[in-house]
Amino acid sequence: MKPDCVIRALSALAQEHRLAAFRLLVQAGEQGVAAGVLAEKLDVPPSSMSFHLAQLANAGLVTQRRESRSIIYSADYAAMNSLMGYLTENCCGGISCSENAECFPSSQRKSA
Amino acid sequence: MKPDCVIRALSALAQEHRLAAFRLLVQAGEQGVAAGVLAEKLDVPPSSMSFHLAQLANAGLVTQRRESRSIIYSADYAAMNSLMGYLTENCCGGISCSENAECFPSSQRKSA
DNA sequence: TCCATATTTCGATAGTTGTCGAAGCATTGG
DNA sequence: CCAATGCTTCGACAACTATCGAAATATGGA
Numbered sequence: 001m002k003p004d005c006v007i008r009a010l011s012a013l014a015q016e017h018r019l020a021a022f023r024l025l026v027q028a029g030e031q032g033v034a035a036g037v038l039a040e041k042l043d044v045p046p047s048s049m050s051f052h053l054a055q056l057a058n059a060g061l062v063t064q065r066r067e068s069r070s071i072i073y074s075a076d077y078a079a080m081n082s083l084m085g086y087l088t089e090n091c092c093g094g095i096s097c098s099e100n101a102e103c104f105p106s107s108q109r110k111s112a
Numbered sequence: 113m114k115p116d117c118v119i120r121a122l123s124a125l126a127q128e129h130r131l132a133a134f135r136l137l138v139q140a141g142e143q144g145v146a147a148g149v150l151a152e153k154l155d156v157p158p159s160s161m162s163f164h165l166a167q168l169a170n171a172g173l174v175t176q177r178r179e180s181r182s183i184i185y186s187a188d189y190a191a192m193n194s195l196m197g198y199l200t201e202n203c204c205g206g207i208s209c210s211e212n213a214e215c216f217p218s219s220q221r222k223s224a
Numbered sequence: 225t226c227c228a229t230a231t232t233t234c235g236a237t238a239g240t241t242g243t244c245g246a247a248g249c250a251t252t253g254g
Numbered sequence: 255c256c257a258a259t260g261c262t263t264c265g266a267c268a269a270c271t272a273t274c275g276a277a278a279t280a281t282g283g284a
Contacts, residue, residue: 019203047264
């Protein structure tokens, strides 16, 4: 993961509403959550939510897909793993935990 | 670690010069690095460097101590571990790597 | 004491970010 | 084809952030 990309990912998560949204998406797993549902759960106007989701998408931390009228967002676990890997390697003394633990959706956790 | 504190830590790291400075501090270990040395290594004016170091300190990611005329900054591994723990628990599907791996200064790594 | 060194604080300024209503676009149902 | 729904884009504005020179503060040595 390039430093530039790391900065964007960290910036994306370094905001109250975006961190909260991302947590919800991680909990939701592959199934994802619609933009409107996130807006309602976080009590944020749709246009603001859209702005924040765009930032998360730009950082590569979430993916989006249309499903009928809704746009469903999902956490990108691979991107989050990359970020964690970078932080572990470069900001944590270099002890890697990605060798023996990866980040997975909670749905996989339960079945694993 | 409180969400508010997480946001501050992420914000602190979400900046080119600060991320670079923190990486250098992590590499340096307990010994730390003087503010002026960081400024020179990163090619940033002293006043700018001071501003960034204050942000890292405010986020609790670094500690400072005076040593003669210099102010020595050191990475706070415990704070970084807390951050990693929060991210692992809340943004990563909940698979914890802090159970079997902690973040330590590179000096400890070599001797461990 | 006086000067040099190391760093921070202050102040001005440019740029970026967050907010949110209004308007626009895509999709579905009548 | 029209209206309703779901979401995004646009535009304006306030708030925050980064930058950096100049001045202030702290320390150590002559």
